[in-house]
Amino acid sequence: MKTLKGIVEYPNMGVEYISKCIGSRLNLHGSIYKIRKMSGFAFVLLRTKRDIIQCIYGEDFSNFSLDMLKEECCINLSADVIKEERSRTGWELRMIDIEILSEPLAESPIVINNKLVDTSLENLLDYRPITLRNEKERAIFKLQEGICRGFRKFLSEQGFTEIHSPKIVSSGAEGGANIFHLNYFGEDAYLAQSPQFYKQMMVGVFERVYEIAPVFRAEKHDTSRHLNEYISVDFEMGYIESFEDVMNMEVAMLKYVLEILKENYSHELELLKVTLPSITSIPSIKFIEAKELISRKYKRTIRDYDDFEPEEEKLLTEIFKKEYSSDFVFVTHYPRSKRPFYAMEDPSNPDETLSFDLLFRGLEITTGGQRIHNYKEQIQKMKRLNMNIELFESYLMIHKYGMPPHGGLGLGLERFTSKLLNQDNVRLATLFPRDINRVTP
Amino acid sequence: MKTLKGIVEYPNMGVEYISKCIGSRLNLHGSIYKIRKMSGFAFVLLRTKRDIIQCIYGEDFSNFSLDMLKEECCINLSADVIKEERSRTGWELRMIDIEILSEPLAESPIVINNKLVDTSLENLLDYRPITLRNEKERAIFKLQEGICRGFRKFLSEQGFTEIHSPKIVSSGAEGGANIFHLNYFGEDAYLAQSPQFYKQMMVGVFERVYEIAPVFRAEKHDTSRHLNEYISVDFEMGYIESFEDVMNMEVAMLKYVLEILKENYSHELELLKVTLPSITSIPSIKFIEAKELISRKYKRTIRDYDDFEPEEEKLLTEIFKKEYSSDFVFVTHYPRSKRPFYAMEDPSNPDETLSFDLLFRGLEITTGGQRIHNYKEQIQKMKRLNMNIELFESYLMIHKYGMPPHGGLGLGLERFTSKLLNQDNVRLATLFPRDINRVTP
Structure with a gap:
């Protein structure tokens, strides 16, 4: 022994x-x-x-x-x-x-020890186990480690409890068809699109909770900003007075993360020639005002009053960069038609929700808002949307047996990393990306 | 604005x-x-x-x-x-x-504000969103937060980089039929049974890596120790001299976690009446010697020379508790028939692998070992096992283009938590357990 x-x-x-x-x-x-x-x-x-x-x-x-x-x-x-x-x-x-x-058995078919890996995105990803050995490639993911570390440290210091919610679920949080289906011992099950229901449940337990974990979206988009599996930084907090409490928490969190990177990851920041954005405060504009602002500044006709076109998100952040020197901008009060059934409506205008997105350098990196905590209000809304209430029985327990006013957000880790590094494709900030055409390596 | x-x-x-x-x-x-x-x-x-x-x-x-x-x-x-x-x-x-x-709309059908939630396991889990509000129930998961925090802090201080590997994969790491199948845009895909291949790939990049994330096992067992989705604490390290380096790292990690709990979670420890085990060192015994020891001490006939029966794991830890005052015991040198294709065989006896399990109070909580890093050796072994080498092409890149000697382990977070709290069912240490009969809430 x-x-x-x-x-x-x-x-x-x-x-x-x-x-x-x-x-x-x-x-x-x-x-x-x-x-x-x-x-x-x-x-x-x-x-x-x-x-x-x-x-x-x-x-x-x-x-x-x-x-x-x-x-x-x-x-x-x-x-x-x-x-x-x-x-x-x-x-x-x-x-x-x-x-x-x-000793290696063979020489790598791709040169990995130059300043950059000079190959196509396709090759870069196909040979990921090797191309990640490149100095700059790996620095991206060392920085990503720092980002996660910063998020966790901040949230922990703010009294958030880390939770682990299941990824195999019986119904989707975000609704719609964009959900992966699973045969679970002969029963229907799905891959979680977000930890939404679970983090809300846990607000009733710990008041403030967070989770950094994979989420799954069966979206058929093949764009530079979509992944079918990504890491979502989620938090949810109780006893808020307004959804702006959630936004303020995010501003403080982002400031904190940038400090952590500055202090501990200067090696990688220099290597990747990244200048960190500075945040003192983040401007915020209502959705409808943002639509009008873009229309006015760029002489564009508003075609869709319910959502942004990707181009509009870019233009909006351009405006805020130019006029307010901010790389970030909050957009609030999205139309309720574009927000999920648990989004709280603005009492002063029920067509709008107490919700927000955070745009960073042209890309939406966060969606958040206040949630309905009143049982009757939630049931009423679900009925209006013709939802099958029985399917949500365990979720609705929290509303029925008592919940504080609460809200939260989800932030896409890869999107944030990618924009921080001024990359033009979110796959570049993902170790092993999953998209509609890729499930290896 | x-x-x-x-x-x-x-x-x-x-x-x-x-x-x-x-x-x-x-x-x-x-x-x-x-x-x-x-x-x-x-x-x-x-x-x-x-x-x-x-x-x-x-x-x-x-x-x-x-x-x-x-x-x-x-x-x-x-x-x-x-x-x-x-x-x-x-x-x-x-x-x-x-x-x-x-205000709640109704009174909870289960009394949650007594010392214990006095109901069946079934009810406890069915009403999880509410029963977790019980003081002791939630304390379990506050402690679990501390365990995770301890793992991360230790690994980070030891120079491990946190990674995020994909959970949708094209082939299983552990082999066998215990894998969930997924329709991925018309292609076959699976849910990752472990981050094994990815953490090995990342050893070639960062030398030391870790991940704390869900893994999925389609096992049909319905026991007190199996979950179909659980949180695996995985690490993998390069430049090891022996698989005992991995074991030593685990011993140091467990000591560290117990310290973190003692320092920061005394409130929950008292509430749950937990006395933390003390670790100075952890004894280790070879698999075959353990089989013989149990047989001798308890006069049992050895029926299976390749694996433990669950009862034997219990008896073995009893022996070590009694004779060496240790709640933990390592078992090493498992037969190669019981270890995956990437396990390194002992050069002095190829029937045995340079692998280990860690048993804690009667239950296996960790599996680990040294991995094959030589390409030819790995290919030879896969051929011997009649494996389809083409399916593992991207994994085998690391062996082909150069890998240091390395090893690592996976620890089941819920099992560890559960045994630390002397629970008799791992579901009690899982927020929202998934088993063969349960996919809600």
């Missing part, structure tokens, strides 16, 4: 750490990212957890032959940190001994 | 906060959990985010009639914190004014 003591060593091998070790011999490990042969020596780039570290191979000091190394070899390395003022870092890392842990 | 400044107020209304406010008038909000009428006054229990707070209604000082209140009303309350030495807290909270925000 053995015992495991749980002693773990954190192999800290970042550039920062190495800078503190001038004069020492270090043990490192990583993948060979790139080899640049020169005369009598070579630059060998080592890919570690977070950094690409430049090492020097020298015939004078290295106790092995350069021929042993090829790109994507995984190695253990002992190396000397030598002071070198001509280097950008102030040191150079001389490779002394290596142990080869594994 | 408006602007939202993102100023949010954190309404801190815990017992601890109130204790600091003796002599002041506070504004609180919450649900009426319970009313106990006495003569001339009443105890009114207010359910807030995390605490049940006892308030006093008094005809002398309350500016409203007690008849206005009923259980599960949501209210705003202004109350005076009065020094009161006879009270356990040292103060009493006198209700001065209230505003009723919402």
